[in-house]
Amino acid sequence: MRQMRQGITLCMAIVMTLVMTACSNNSGQVKVAADTEAASRVVGSEKGEVTIPAHPARVIGLSVVYPEFLQALGVTPVAVQNYQEDYPTYLEEPFKDTLKMGIAQTPNFEMILSANPDLILAPTWWSAKDYDQLSGIAPTVLLPQRDDWRDELKDIAGVLGKTELAEKVIQDLEAKEAEAKQKLDDLAGNETVMYMMVMPGSFILYGDQIDRGKFLHTTLGLKMIPNFPDTDSSLSISLEKLPEYNPDHIFLQLNNEDDAAVKQTYEDLLKSPLWKNMTAVQQNQVYTMAGKDWFNLGMSPMANSYAVDAVLEAFEGKSK
Numbered sequence: 001m002r003q004m005r006q007g008i009t010l011c012m013a014i015v016m017t018l019v020m021t022a023c024s025n026n027s028g029q030v031k032v033a034a035d036t037e038a039a040s041r042v043v044g045s046e047k048g049e050v051t052i053p054a055h056p057a058r059v060i061g062l063s064v065v066y067p068e069f070l071q072a073l074g075v076t077p078v079a080v081q082n083y084q085e086d087y088p089t090y091l092e093e094p095f096k097d098t099l100k101m102g103i104a105q106t107p108n109f110e111m112i113l114s115a116n117p118d119l120i121l122a123p124t125w126w127s128a129k130d131y132d133q134l135s136g137i138a139p140t141v142l143l144p145q146r147d148d149w150r151d152e153l154k155d156i157a158g159v160l161g162k163t164e165l166a167e168k169v170i171q172d173l174e175a176k177e178a179e180a181k182q183k184l185d186d187l188a189g190n191e192t193v194m195y196m197m198v199m200p201g202s203f204i205l206y207g208d209q210i211d212r213g214k215f216l217h218t219t220l221g222l223k224m225i226p227n228f229p230d231t232d233s234s235l236s237i238s239l240e241k242l243p244e245y246n247p248d249h250i251f252l253q254l255n256n257e258d259d260a261a262v263k264q265t266y267e268d269l270l271k272s273p274l275w276k277n278m279t280a281v282q283q284n285q286v287y288t289m290a291g292k293d294w295f296n297l298g299m300s301p302m303a304n305s306y307a308v309d310a311v312l313e314a315f316e317g318k319s320k
Contacts, residue, residue: 043159046124046142047131052159053139056119060138061156062107063123067095068300069153070121072169073162079115081107084292085258090306106130113137121156149299173301180308181221187315191248193222194280198254198269200261202236205245209233211298216251219304220311243274250280251311254291287314 042049058078061070067080071094079099087095101111107130112120120140127134127142134140143155150170157166195213197204206213208224210233216222225247229235237245256262269275280286289310296303 043141045140046128046144047140050135050139050141052141053118056160058116058118059121059160060112060115060117060119061121062127062134064103065149065152065296065299066121066123066156067091067098068296068302069149069156071095072153072301073157073160073165075160078117079111084256084295086292088293088295088303088306089290090293090302107134109133109137119159121159123152149301153301169301173305176305176308177219180312181219183312184220184222184315188222188249190223192225193217193249193251194225194245194247195251196253198252198262198266199236200255200259201265202238203242203265203269205235205237207233207235212294215298215304215307216311220308222249222311239269239272239274243278246279248279248283249285249314250278250287251314252286252288253294254288257291287311 039054040051041054042051044050056075059070059075060079061067061077062081064081064083067077068091070077071091076094077098079101080095081103082100083103086092087098099111099115101108107127109130112134117138120134120138122134122140122142123145124142125145127140131140131142141159143152143159146152146155153166153169154163157163193216195206195216197206197212205228206216207228208214208217213224213234217224225245227245254262254266275281287310289307293310294303294307297307298304
């Protein structure tokens, strides 16, 4: 009888061990499956479905504006395409450790590789030809060309699983712009405003049919000069033609402060009697904005938010 009890006890111990082992294996299998599922997900792109990390930590956004979309969504890119030598003022701190890759018609694959990205986001109009090389470095999502930056932001947010945050970014900016528009209506009234860009040897004036001009004249409601052609989004003019457009206020931007030809054109402008006799100049109502800070104006929520503050500061400074 004793031997029988010992046999039964031994059998039960073996059964329990087998059950526990099976449970452990099953549990392990579920955990592996869950980890695998959590480690990646599939998103749509212009090249079809792409498997990307579920929580990418090292992201590159190719194009000048994609890094700003990423930062607006709380993702600091590890490397960026930069047109200006320095980052915009509003990106200096968050991008202090971000690799500058410069501007080129073809991505700098060596620098992209050195940044060790786990996800690359790129607009199809710029990067479709380089897709195979980019996707050989990291999962690459090509996104469609959009006419409105809000749609670009939503596309990127969809890839990153941050759709609700994108909506909040848009709503917060629109509220800020609406409040600024009301203030500027009191500060500027019916006084005319012109957006002017200094280029090498010439100047560009922006109307309300293009991103930059639309920001000033539609979003913020500042009155355009009356003789700006309705059919033109912008005008390229010489210094001699400038007095024909004689606004009360001028927002002046240098296309690239690092360009010697741009700097020379600007210096020649300041010395010119034609410039000195313009209404905005005589009334000390010319507001010079850094090219790096207004480069993405009208194309990025961060650039627009910064510009709202700059425009308000310009007019509020005049009212004191």
